[in-house]
Amino acid sequence: MAEICLGFVVLGLTAYAVLGGADFGAGFWDLTAGGAERGGRLRGMVQRSMSPVWEANHVWLIFVLVIVWTAFPVAFGSVTSTLAIPLFFAAIGIIFRGTAFALRGQAATINEARTLGAMFALSSVLVPFFLGATLGGVASGRVEVGNAAGDAVSSWLNPTSALIGVIAVIAGAYLAAVYLAGDARRAGLPDLVRAFRARALGSGVVAGAVALGGLFVVREDARPLYDGLTSGGGLAMVILSAIAGGGTLALVWRERYGLARVTAAAAVAAITVGWVLAQDPYLLPDELTLDQAAASDATLTALVISVAAGFIVLGPSLWYLYKLVLQGRLDQQFEPLDQRFRPLTAGDETQEPPR
Amino acid sequence: MLDPDFVIFAQRVSGVLGGESQPDLLEARWMQALSLAVHIPIVCFGIAFPAMILFMEGLYLRTGDVTYKALAKRWSKVALILFAVGVVTGTILSFEFGLLWPEFMASFGEVFGLAFGLEGVSFFIEAIFIAIYVYGWDRLSRRAHFLTGIPIVITGFSGSFMVIAVNGWMNNPQGFDVVNGRVVDPAPWDALLNNHLWHELMHMYLAGYIVSGFIVAGVYASARLRGRRDRYHRAGLVVPLTFAALAAPMQVVVGDWAGRTVAENQPVKLAAFEGLPRTIEGAPFTIGGYYDEEEGEVKYGIEIPKLLSLLAHHDPNARVEGLNIVPADDRPPINVVRFAFQTMIGIGTGLALLATVYLFTWVRRRRLPRSRWFYRAVMAAGPLSLVALICGWITTEVGRQPWVVYEVMRTSQAVTAADGLELGFVFLILVYVGLAAAVYWLLRRLSRRPPEVEVGGAPGAGPAGGY
Numbered sequence: 019m020a021e022i023c024l025g026f027v028v029l030g031l032t033a034y035a036v037l038g039g040a041d042f043g044a045g046f047w048d049l050t051a052g053g054a055e056r057g058g059r060l061r062g063m064v065q066r067s068m069s070p071v072w073e074a075n076h077v078w079l080i081f082v083l084v085i086v087w088t089a090f091p092v093a094f095g096s097v098t099s100t101l102a103i104p105l106f107f108a109a110i111g112i113i114f115r116g117t118a119f120a121l122r123g124q125a126a127t128i129n130e131a132r133t134l135g136a137m138f139a140l141s142s143v144l145v146p147f148f149l150g151a152t153l154g155g156v157a158s159g160r161v162e163v164g165n166a167a168g169d170a171v172s173s174w175l176n177p178t179s180a181l182i183g184v185i186a187v188i189a190g191a192y193l194a195a196v197y198l199a200g201d202a203r204r205a206g207l208p209d210l211v212r213a214f215r216a217r218a219l220g221s222g223v224v225a226g227a228v229a230l231g232g233l234f235v236v237r238e239d240a241r242p243l244y245d246g247l248t249s250g251g252g253l254a255m256v257i258l259s260a261i262a263g264g265g266t267l268a269l270v271w272r273e274r275y276g277l278a279r280v281t282a283a284a285a286v287a288a289i290t291v292g293w294v295l296a297q298d299p300y301l302l303p304d305e306l307t308l309d310q311a312a313a314s315d316a317t318l319t320a321l322v323i324s325v326a327a328g329f330i331v332l333g334p335s336l337w338y339l340y341k342l343v344l345q346g347r348l349d350q351q352f353e354p355l356d357q358r359f360r361p362l363t364a365g366d367e368t369q370e371p372p373r
Numbered sequence: 374m375l376d377p378d379f380v381i382f383a384q385r386v387s388g389v390l391g392g393e394s395q396p397d398l399l400e401a402r403w404m405q406a407l408s409l410a411v412h413i414p415i416v417c418f419g420i421a422f423p424a425m426i427l428f429m430e431g432l433y434l435r436t437g438d439v440t441y442k443a444l445a446k447r448w449s450k451v452a453l454i455l456f457a458v459g460v461v462t463g464t465i466l467s468f469e470f471g472l473l474w475p476e477f478m479a480s481f482g483e484v485f486g487l488a489f490g491l492e493g494v495s496f497f498i499e500a501i502f503i504a505i506y507v508y509g510w511d512r513l514s515r516r517a518h519f520l521t522g523i524p525i526v527i528t529g530f531s532g533s534f535m536v537i538a539v540n541g542w543m544n545n546p547q548g549f550d551v552v553n554g555r556v557v558d559p560a561p562w563d564a565l566l567n568n569h570l571w572h573e574l575m576h577m578y579l580a581g582y583i584v585s586g587f588i589v590a591g592v593y594a595s596a597r598l599r600g601r602r603d604r605y606h607r608a609g610l611v612v613p614l615t616f617a618a619l620a621a622p623m624q625v626v627v628g629d630w631a632g633r634t635v636a637e638n639q640p641v642k643l644a645a646f647e648g649l650p651r652t653i654e655g656a657p658f659t660i661g662g663y664y665d666e667e668e669g670e671v672k673y674g675i676e677i678p679k680l681l682s683l684l685a686h687h688d689p690n691a692r693v694e695g696l697n698i699v700p701a702d703d704r705p706p707i708n709v710v711r712f713a714f715q716t717m718i719g720i721g722t723g724l725a726l727l728a729t730v731y732l733f734t735w736v737r738r739r740r741l742p743r744s745r746w747f748y749r750a751v752m753a754a755g756p757l758s759l760v761a762l763i764c765g766w767i768t769t770e771v772g773r774q775p776w777v778v779y780e781v782m783r784t785s786q787a788v789t790a791a792d793g794l795e796l797g798f799v800f801l802i803l804v805y806v807g808l809a810a811a812v813y814w815l816l817r818r819l820s821r822r823p824p825e826v827e828v829g830g831a832p833g834a835g836p837a838g839g840y
Contacts, residue, residue: 088486095479098471
């Protein structure tokens, strides 16, 4: 039962990384899109793609929290109290990200859009960094069992945390670029397809390089994690992730964006599973094994039954949402973010952007 | 036979994480209270607004009148914005459970967590269908679009059911044993279906309809006072006002039920509602005044003989237990609880009266009330119902103190040992003030657009930005 609940956590983390992570990544591209006029088209695409799905994507995070505190309550209390600082900043960032994004859709002047956009985009970078840093603190064995028993600062301000934080940001950006390139093609906007394809290839290479180089950081900073990732099941998953990640690059190169979505998600899933295998049998390395952390059987059974029953409803609902989205039936009209603030001319919708 | 003192002692739980004592308990409680106070009004809209929107869309489907469609579409955009704010403020709450109360989560997560697991699923389905519903206007067939609204109504109810189940359990803990200060043998289904769930659920559910109904109606009442009497503004007033007006008198009955359950299971809390120092028969109800801790009595209040006994036990001579049944350390802050309780009762009574005026005029005369004062009162009813809502939650949550799990775990044992809570608190205040200002700004901007933009023009060429 504890394994099944851990499976739910892995599923939730993976889904959050693949779906929610991409929404943060879209914010990264929004942040780096350049001046208001130059980045207008790109930002318009980000706004259009994210609007119908970001809330559902975000719920995976809640799902993970809820499963952890129900199935592994002592681990939850230990992690949240020790890693209070990065979690607090992530939470604040989540407020800014969501609100600023929703508000930007209603902005009436370019200055409003710029301010809100900056807030949305900046927090889109900070949230995955702090969440990644939190995971890094856990993975490198810096959380002790107890109420704020680990160090409040060094538990997240350390090489492994920094590494995973940076990887979370870059991987999100990579995923976002892949999805946005596909969305832009569906919307028939070749200039944006090109723009996001280039970004996907660039960020994909950077993500791979950082992940590989990061292995040396982990080797120095968290040797048990490194050993786990370079042997047995952990190694198999790292290799699988590398293959899927490389395959995604090849697919993006050949402009097969639909399939690239799948392989990109597989790369993230493999590394999440690899991490879990690498620190097996521990939930909190050297402190708490999975069995020690698990709640009583009555709770685990009830949770597994409820979540499984919930998925019977949830699965088709998610399928329906993504079907509508991928068929373009919920698509909004594409509108460059700076366009609505310029005086309208006849046939403005088809007007090429100023180069 | 065990010594009774020993039994009580043995039932109490100290945190499994075993941290240091926290000097900043009050800041932690303030942060949690602030976050709840921001989130709960939005929950009201999650509970009740989708039903109003769907009712309006149903009118459109039956009559084909685009006025109803314009209203339903406009409201659905407001619902989506509020849902987005609810998503982020709800996320903060789930973070805060861990950040502020790790001992509580570590000790009891396995007992009450199941409810949140189910709530998570419910919330997920809500997020999926609200997106489909709002972005699916004019894209899906009329029938399919209407049907995608139904899960939003159901999950609005089921989600609050689960969260209220946890709050009911905190007030009426069951479904576990305590051995040597540790929680053992959790029975999550028993914890979920506790005795306080049902009245709290009904109370909150009706509150959702009252708060969102009066607030929405207030917007159109204000437009009516400015001379806008067209069909759009009339329908926008009548539908939410009718929902709220039906709920408000029912709330009085449910409130009575809630009060009697509290009297039975949490006598100290009830005594705090009323500032009743000593157990007596035929207890009076005192309106106003304040509780003097030194003297142990309410000063400057208006006393109505035997009314408290009548309300709490439906018997004017019933025995009502006073604060003296527990030591001073086990009592909640009397004046906070009492003031909040009386404010809630006062406003609730007023709202029920306003609702009665409306329903009476509607049923007997088949028209809306004509007095300008009625519409001013409707405008005031929205903010007042919010105040009553928050006061109600203060009554139950502060009234539960000093316990986080009633008579099992003290709030002071649940709190984090981490430093820097004051900083976090100040930061959080600033963030919420900014959030409130931003949402107000956004809704105001949305309401200023003429209704025609909702139904005119090419499909999907709605207002800028996708809403």
